[in-house]
Every structure is written in C-alpha cells, then in structure tokens.
Amino acid sequence: MALKLSKLNRVTHRDIGYLITGMTIIYALSGIALNHKNDWNPNYIIDSYQFDTSIDLNRDSFTDETARDILAGLPGELKYKTSHFPSGNIVNIFIDGGFVQVNTLTGKGVVEKISRRPFFFQINFLHYNPGPWWKWFSDIFCVALIAVTVTGLFIVKGRNGITRRGAVLTIAGILIPLIFLIIYGS
Amino acid sequence: MIRLLLTLAITGFLFSSCGSRQGSDVSENKTDDSQAIKVEFASLIENPSEYVDKNIEVKGKVVHVCMHTGKKMFIVGDDPDTRLFITAGENVPKFPVELVGSSVNVEGRLEKIVTADKPSEGTMAAGLENAASAVPAGESAAKAESGEECATEAAVAKQAALSDLMMVYNKHVVVK
Numbered sequence: 500m501a502l503k504l505s506k507l508n509r510v511t512h513r514d515i516g517y518l519i520t521g522m523t524i525i526y527a528l529s530g531i532a533l534n535h536k537n538d539w540n541p542n543y544i545i546d547s548y549q550f551d552t553s554i555d556l557n558r559d560s561f562t563d564e565t566a567r568d569i570l571a572g573l574p575g576e577l578k579y580k581t582s583h584f585p586s587g588n589i590v591n592i593f594i595d596g597g598f599v600q601v602n603t604l605t606g607k608g609v610v611e612k613i614s615r616r617p618f619f620f621q622i623n624f625l626h627y628n629p630g631p632w633w634k635w636f637s638d639i640f641c642v643a644l645i646a647v648t649v650t651g652l653f654i655v656k657g658r659n660g661i662t663r664r665g666a667v668l669t670i671a672g673i674l675i676p677l678i679f680l681i682i683y684g685s
Numbered sequence: 686m687i688r689l690l691l692t693l694a695i696t697g698f699l700f701s702s703c704g705s706r707q708g709s710d711v712s713e714n715k716t717d718d719s720q721a722i723k724v725e726f727a728s729l730i731e732n733p734s735e736y737v738d739k740n741i742e743v744k745g746k747v748v749h750v751c752m753h754t755g756k757k758m759f760i761v762g763d764d765p766d767t768r769l770f771i772t773a774g775e776n777v778p779k780f781p782v783e784l785v786g787s788s789v790n791v792e793g794r795l796e797k798i799v800t801a802d803k804p805s806e807g808t809m810a811a812g813l814e815n816a817a818s819a820v821p822a823g824e825s826a827a828k829a830e831s832g833e834e835c836a837t838e839a840a841v842a843k844q845a846a847l848s849d850l851m852m853v854y855n856k857h858v859v860v861k
Contacts, residue, residue, distance in 0.1 A: 536753070540752065542752065542755070543752060543782060580786035580787070581746060581786050581787075581788075583746065583748040583761065583765055584765055585761075585765045585766050585840065586765075586766050587840075591748065593785055593786025594786070596783070598785060598786065613752075613782055624778065624779070627754070627755070627778070627779060629778035629779075630778060
C-alpha cells in the first residue's frame with residue numbers, strides 16, 4: 500500500500516511537473532519583468548529624444564499643417580496621425596508608432612517612438628490575465644503548482660527526505676517570507 | 686513524436702510573438718448583449734446622466750492609453766478638454782498603445798466611477814501638479830506613466846463634464 504502511494508506520488512509529481520514547465524517559465528520570467536517595471540518598461544521599447552522648435556504654437560491657430568510642420572523639422576520619417584491640444588501648455592501630436600509632445604511656452608518637445616518588446620510583451624500579456632478562460636486556466640495552473648510542491652516533499656526518503664534535511668529546508672523556505680512579513684508588514 | 690510536439694509548441698509561440706496586429710489585443714466583451722445606443726460625444730457631454738447604466742456607442746479620438754496596465758483608455762470628441770475614461774474591465778485584455786491617435790467607435794456601458802476606480806486623493810494631487818506643469822526636460826510622458834501617477838487621469842478628474850463617469854468597455858472599431 501505504502502509502495503503504491505509512493506509510486507502514485509512520484510508519477511503525479513513527474514507528470515504534472517512536465518505539464519506545467521512552460522507556464523512556470525512564462526510566469527517566472529514575466530514576474531521578474533513586471534517586478535522591475537519601475538526600472539524599465541517591460542511591455543514596450545521607447546526610443547525618445549528631445550528637440551526645440553521655434554514654431555509658434557497657439558491653440559486657436561493650431562492646425563494639422565502646424566503639426567506636420569513640426570514633424571518635418573524632426574529627423575526620420577514621422578507619419579502624422581492626428582493631434583490633441585487641450586487647454587494648458589502641452590500639445591500632443593500622434594504619429595504612427597508613437598507621439599510627439601511639445602511645451603507651447605518653451606518650444607521644448609519630446610519624440611517618443613514606441614514598439615512592442617518582443618517576447619516580454621506576449622508573456623506579460625498572459626501574466627496580466629487576458630480573459631475569463633485564462634483566469635480559470637491559471638487557477639488550475641496554481642493548483643497544479645501546489646500539487647507539484649506537496650508531492651515533491653515526499654519523493655525522497657531517508658536522511659535527505661522530509662523528516663530530516665528536507666524538513667530543515669522546508670521550514671527555512673517558510674521562514675524567509677515570514678521574516679519579510681515581520682520586517683515590512685508591521 | 687516528442688520532437689514534433691516540442692517543435693510545434695516552440696513554433697507556435699514564436700509565431701504568436703511576431704507582428705503587431707492593431708486592435709487584436711482587445712477582444713469583444715460579451716457581458717452585455719443589449720443593443721447599444723449611438724450617442725454623439727457632444728450629447729454625452731451635455732446630458733451624461735441620461736446614459737448612465739446604459740450600453741452606448743460613441744465615436745472619439747483616442748488621446749491616451751495607459752502603458753502601465755493597458756486597462757485604461759481616454760477618448761475625446763470635438764472638445765479636446767473633455768475626455769471619456771474607458772476601462773477595459775476585468776474580463777478584457779489590455780488596450781494596445783497603438784490605438785493612440787486613432788478615431789474609434791467604442792461601445793460599452795456608462796457607469797458612475799466607484800471609489801476603487803478613482804485615483805486616491807494623494808495620487809490625484811500629484812497628477813494635478815503634473816498636468817499643470819510643462820514637460821520637464823528629460824522626463825517623458827512615458828516615464829511619468831510609471832507607478833500610480835497619470836496626468837491624464839488627473840486632468841479628467843478636474844474637467845467640467847464626465848469626470849465622475851467611465852465606460853466599461855465592450856468592443857471597438859477603428860474608424861481611421
């Protein structure tokens with residue numbers, strides 16, 4: 500009986516482990532990427548540069564032609580889409596793959612060209628839960644992750660098993676987040 | 686067989702990683718089947734309460750998509766100072782940033798903004814400062830987008846109309 504349980508445990512651990520390999524890597528990599536979202540933009544690559552313009556920017560006289568004139572003075576081919584000039588001193592000129600923002604008081608502007616960050620855009624998209632079905636799928640994945648973890652505790656017997664070395668490491672692994680909780684949670 | 690499966694899985698992922706299909710990130714949210722009422726943006730500004738809790742379709746220009754979460758989008762009509770806040774809601778993927786500058790017909794349910802969707806007072810105050818100030822040299826809008834700050838949200842909070850309303854996104858069509 501014990502042998503059968505042990506075999507079942509091992510087989511469950513092995514097969515679920517294989518099954519969730521892809522998802523685990525996706526969540527882990529996007530987790531690292533999103534963890535550092537204040538240091539970089541994990542979804543988009545933003546190429547930006549600043550410029551100065553002497554073109555007079557007045558909301559009443561601003562037209563598509565004015566926007567095109569500004570773009571014409573900038574390096575590269577910037578394809579004009581449209582513009583947005585709310586009250587205040589910032590005008591936004593939208594271009595294919597980005598936008599241009601100009602301070603109407605100082606004439607200082609910035610061009611931002613935005614493109615999707617390959618690979619990370621896609622895995623972050625999945626991480627952010629793209630739809631109701633994915634929500635259920637990721638719930639199942641989380642349950643599978645728990646199953647792999649719990650079955651993993653009982654794979655090895657003896658001095659490296661859960662009763663000795665395994666117990667020490669498992670307790671250490673539980674204590675680490677608890678220490679963080681005590682330090683930051685109070 | 687195993688090699689074939691692995692090759693298919695890797696190829697499939699690589700294919701999905703390539704290309705940038707405009708609008709493909711936002712699928713239709715079929716939570717509300719009622720027929721949408723077509724509304725002019727100006728009518729919405731004039732009499733927003735008439736459309737609260739109703740499924741409406743409105744045409745506007747996308748002036749901002751939150752690059753941080755992709756869950757927020759803002760559109761304007763003829764009046765550039767009155768933006769409509771559109772939230773992707775829980776069950777819809779994020780809005781692609783490529784939508785910015787496009788004219789769209791957006792359909793969704795107009796709702797009063799509940800506290801959780803509104804920026805906190807502190808955030809609003811910080812945002813208002815950003816909205817009022819000029820673009821500082823070396824600090825781009827995209828950088829300002831990170832964290833909780835959002836100048837567009839702050840601007841919406843102080844606008845005369847639609848500041849307390851949001852549209853819960855259902856679907857959109859790019860017009861131009």
